[in-house]
Amino acid sequence: MKTVAISILGTTMDRRGKGDKRWDKWRPTVSMCQHEDLLIDRLELLFDNHSQGLANQVTEDIALVSPETEVVHHKVNFPDPWDFETVYSQLLDFARGYQFRPNRERYLTHITTGSHVAQICLYLLTEAGYLPGQLLQTSPARHNSDAPGQYQVIDLDLSRYDQIASRFQKEHQEGTVYLKGGIQTNNAPFNRMIEQLEKVSIRSNAPILITGPTGAGKTQLAQRVYELRKQRGKLEGRLVAINCATLKGENTMSALFGHKKGAFTGATADRAGLLKEAHKGLLFLDEIGELGLDEQAMLLRAIEDKRFIPFGSDHEASSDFQLIAGTNKDLAQKAREGSFRADLLARIDLWTYELPSLRDRIEDLEPNVDYELESFSNKAGHLVSFNKAAREKYLAFGRSADATWAANFRDLNASITRMATLADGGRITVEVVDEEISRLKYKWHTSGHSGEHARSAVESVLGSGRTSEMDYYDQLKLAALIDVCRRSSSMAEAGRKLFNVSRQAKKSNNDSHRVKQLLGKHGLRFEDLKC
Structure with missing residues (x-):
């Protein structure tokens, strides 16, 4: 040659x-x-x-x-x-x-x-x-x-250089651990997701979509992505975060895109807007599905062209930002219903990561308990820990079917905070754990399927359109059915939980058939709820 x-x-x-x-x-x-x-x-x-x-x-x-x-x-x-x-x-x-x-x-x-x-x-x-x-x-x-x-x-070809390859691998591992908040998690799908997200965070400027239930940690993950990118020199600006559900009416346009003085009543001065503030940085729009169609159209152009028109202005403004969007809604369903722009969804879901609920990664309960205890100890300035019996009892309850963890990691954080605060001498005892278990059971029993939680559970499978046509009473019943099915390994197990009294009066039980009939009334299948 x-x-x-x-x-x-x-x-x-x-x-x-x-x-x-x-x-x-x-x-x-x-x-x-x-x-x-x-x-x-x-x-x-x-x-x-x-x-x-x-x-x-x-x-x-x-x-x-x-x-x-x-x-x-x-x-x-x-x-x-x-x-x-x-x-x-x-x-x-x-x-x-x-x-x-x-x-x-x-x-x-x-x-x-x-x-x-x-x-x-x-x-x-x-x-x-x-x-x-x-x-x-x-x-x-x-x-x-x-x-x-x-x-x-x-x-x-850097793979030929062992020292460089090992250095890259070490940095990748450090970045992955950082995105997990230093928690050595055990859930394999979650770990694989974070490993890929670390690579995407460093190598791509494209939008990232983080989905998952309320309290799964979307905001914390966006914060860590920002800090990781900042450490690696990928961003110069600041992190700008907003929950879109808190924006209403004219305030939405003004908050996101800014406004000119006199644009509306009360606009006494120019406002830059969140997109402008995120220039050279990262913009985190949580609950992006709550934006109206007009705001979605302007956001799409801002993502693609880095340009937008402030409210009440005749001139364009520009901002070069990276977007992370968060949602607990099914945006694909909302797009089919016409309440979310399909072109915006196509633009922001290049990299989509679904954060599982705490129940779906219950094997990570113990390391997260340790993390929450350590965080509390650092803030309080003194060490707090379980005694052996109390730790075993709390973990056993946390992994049981009685623990719904309805608010996910927010529930866990609040629970650890309460017990650590009540721990005399920095030791959480069985008595403190018993009191906390009773408090959690009551909380989840009385409010776990009411109000917004019930509606959110039903919307996750039926969509907001069909849910809005249901009576509040029917939403509560269906939410309870969905929750039991999701926490059961089979329809037979779900049936035994749902019909625990009436089934005793029957000579033969077909619990699976009864569950199948209830789900069928809403066009649902048990397998769909386990996805």
């Missing part, structure tokens, strides 16, 4: 005087062809119209030191050798027009000559594969000026 070098003529370093004096100093292009262990079969020499004479001289000298090397001239003119865009474009045109034959020839891109801008462009073109092969770096000899100097071949 032949070795082909691609090099820019060094108008300064390759010009070392006239006559025989030119041999007294190191010349990178000539010396590249003087190494006994590096045979250059062909040199593709790039230079501009003003350097033809020097190119001819260098070609003649190479013929003297390496008769085997064929030198091919290429005219490449840089109107401004320090303008990155033009230099890159010229070198890219050369690369695209060159007929590479990687199955027959080995290519080396010489990055010692040319301006610093040209060297950077050659590096980038090699890294991107436009110039296939390896980099070649040359330098003069350290002690003997008569020697041809030194050279180093650099392979940009």
Whole structure:
């Protein structure tokens, strides 16, 4: 296989005087062809119209030191050798027009000559594969000026370098642990999701959509993504976060996109808006499904074009931000119902991550209990811990069917806070745990399926349109049915829980059939609730 070098003529370093004096100093292009262990079969020499004479001289000298090397001239003119865009474009045109034959020839891109801008462009073109092969770096000899100097071949396939590969792996692991808040979680699907999110957070500026039930940790995860990107130098600006459910009427447009003085009653001064405040930073829009269609349209344009019109203004504003959106609603269903723009959904769900509820990753209960205890201890300034019996009892209850964890990690945080506050001498006892278990059971029994929770549970399977047509009483019944089914491994188990009294009066029980009938009234299947 032949070795082909691609090099820019060094108008300064390759010009070392006239006559025989030119041999007294190191010349990178000539010396590249003087190494006994590096045979250059062909040199593709790039230079501009003003350097033809020097190119001819260098070609003649190479013929003297390496008769085997064929030198091919290429005219490449840089109107401004320090303008990155033009230099890159010229070198890219050369690369695209060159007929590479990687199955027959080995290519080396010489990055010692040319301006610093040209060297950077050659590096980038090699890294991107436009110039296939390896980099070649040359330098003069350290002690003997008569020697041809030194050279180093650099392979940009970083996987070949064990130390670099292990460093990348270590940084990836550190980033993953950081996104999990330092908690060594055990749920395999959750861990895989976080591992991918770490890569996306570092490598992509595209919008990220985080879904999941209320209290699953969407806001905390967005905060950690921001901090990770800030640490790695991917963001300069600040994190701007807003819950879209708190925005109503004219205030929505004003809060997001800003307004001009006098745009509406009470607009006594200009307002920049959250999008503007997030310039060069990250904008987290929680409960994005609560935005109206007009705001969605403006947001879509702001994401795609980085431009928008403040409320009451005749002139556009701009903001270069990254978006993370959060929701506990089925946006696809809302799009089908016409309450969420399908084009906006398509734009923000390139990277979608669904955070599971605490019940769905109950194997992570124990490390999260430890995390909450440590957090409380740090804030309180003194250590708080369980005694052995109390810890075992609390964890057993937390994993049982009685523990719904309706508000997910918010319930857990509140529970640990209460027990740690009541712990005399920093020790949580069985008595404290018993009191807390009673409090949680009462809380979940009396309010677990009422109000907004019941509606949210029903909307998650039927959509907001059908849910709004149901009586509040029917929503409560269906929410309870959904909850029991989700916490049961089979319809038979769900039936035994639901019909625990009436089934005793029957000679034979078909609990599965009764559950199937109840679900069928709403067009639901047990399997759908387990997804």
